[in-house]
Amino acid sequence: MAEPVSPLRLRFDGAALADNWHALDRMSGSAACGAAVKANGYGLGARDVTQRLIRAGCRDFFVATWAEATEIADLCEGRSLSVFHGVRREDMAIATAGVARPCLNSAEQVKRWREAAGGACDVMVDTGMNRLGLSVEQVGEGLLDGLRIDTLMSHLACADEPDNVLNDAQHAALASLAGQTGAVRMSLCNSAGIALGKKYHMDLTRPGISLYGGAQVSALAPHIRQVAFPEAQVIQRRLVGSGETVGYGSTFTAEQDTQVAILHLGYADGYLRSFSGRGGTNFGGAGCPVIGRVSMDLIAVSVDAAPEVREGDWLAIDYDLPKASAQSGLSQYELLTTLGRRYQRNWNE
Numbered sequence: 637m638a639e640p641v642s643p644l645r646l647r648f649d650g651a652a653l654a655d656n657w658h659a660l661d662r663m664s665g666s667a668a669c670g671a672a673v674k675a676n677g678y679g680l681g682a683r684d685v686t687q688r689l690i691r692a693g694c695r696d697f698f699v700a701t702w703a704e705a706t707e708i709a710d711l712c713e714g715r716s717l718s719v720f721h722g723v724r725r726e727d728m729a730i731a732t733a734g735v736a737r738p739c740l741n742s743a744e745q746v747k748r749w750r751e752a753a754g755g756a757c758d759v760m761v762d763t764g765m766n767r768l769g770l771s772v773e774q775v776g777e778g779l780l781d782g783l784r785i786d787t788l789m790s791h792l793a794c795a796d797e798p799d800n801v802l803n804d805a806q807h808a809a810l811a812s813l814a815g816q817t818g819a820v821r822m823s824l825c826n827s828a829g830i831a832l833g834k835k836y837h838m839d840l841t842r843p844g845i846s847l848y849g850g851a852q853v854s855a856l857a858p859h860i861r862q863v864a865f866p867e868a869q870v871i872q873r874r875l876v877g878s879g880e881t882v883g884y885g886s887t888f889t890a891e892q893d894t895q896v897a898i899l900h901l902g903y904a905d906g907y908l909r910s911f912s913g914r915g916g917t918n919f920g921g922a923g924c925p926v927i928g929r930v931s932m933d934l935i936a937v938s939v940d941a942a943p944e945v946r947e948g949d950w951l952a953i954d955y956d957l958p959k960a961s962a963q964s965g966l967s968q969y970e971l972l973t974t975l976g977r978r979y980q981r982n983w984n985e
């Protein structure tokens with residue numbers, strides 16, 4: 637039987653992914669640069685991303701769950717793989733089988749791991765985010781004594797705000813634990829944290845979003861390239877007459893006769909309704925703005941700037957993450973992790 641051909645493409649630039657890692661590695665100074673590949677590699681495909689980052693030289697990988705660890709464990713053999721969410725009771729069988737290290741977050745997780753004689757682990761310390769992790773006091777009271785700890789880490793709440801005083805306070809809190817736990821390494825920085833400067837880098841950095849083209853702070857932007865490029869096919873061309881409206885809710889009214897293309901892309905593909913009347917697409921560089929509301933499977937764009945567009949042509953969706961985030965109000969993380977399953981996915985290398 638013939639294979640269906642998708643009207644949606646997601647093109648990935650493997651060289652840009654590798655270059656982004658190299659840039660973050662350089663900016664991490666003497667610290668090793670790892671990679672957060674949780675949530676299916678931020679939506680790009682955990683295995684595709686991990687393979688390429690290993691080729692680039694990355695040796696430290698982070699996921700959120702044991703299912704995610706299992707998916708890339710074979711690729712990470714001989715390298716370091718850590719599970720941010722640690723060990724629930726349900727995780728113990730797989731966690732003690734040794735595919736990855738848990739990052740222990742609570743006294744209960746520490747106790748569970750200790751009783752199972754689980755081996756090497758990482759530990760998360762909460763230094764002000766009040767999300768996951770032990771308190772600095774708990775560590776000071778000897779809760780971790782005798783554990784075999786690879787990486788003692790914490791996570792910055794406001795790394796994307798370079799002037800926020802919490803950054804320095806969180807660094808100081810983690811740094812105060814140096815030499816107190818037998819941890820081989822210490823780690824604090826996500827992508828934006830790397831741009832905060834040398835003191836923050838410690839032994840290991842853990843960027844995610846910037847590997848994939850995100851730049852939340854201006855210091856990163858010049859070094860980071862777009863990795864994911866969505867494209868959608870035109871399934872109908874039409875002329876919308878002056879005074880007519882387009883789409884659900886008739887939110888767009890043509891002020892003059894307008895050339896319109898209907899593209900096979902919608903909120904079911906992760907192109908959320910916040911792009912309604914705001915998103916951009918282009919055909920050979922000519923800008924074709926989204927008009928009216930985004931539907932589940934369709935958008936309408938004005939092709940007045942590219943009247944040669946025909947049914948079957950492909951339009952590039954403007955998806956530079958910082959710009960698309962400003963346009964839509966979605967975070968750069970949401971822009972990637974919500975991309976749906978209908979794309980034909982293609983890595984160029």
Ligand SMILES: *Cc1c(COP(=O)(O)O)cnc(C)c1O
Nearest residue numbers: 672791826827828842843844845
């Ligand atoms: C997701 C995550 C990271 C990576 O963060 P980015 O902002 O994507 O660079 C690093 N550390 C922890 C604990 C995380 O949960």
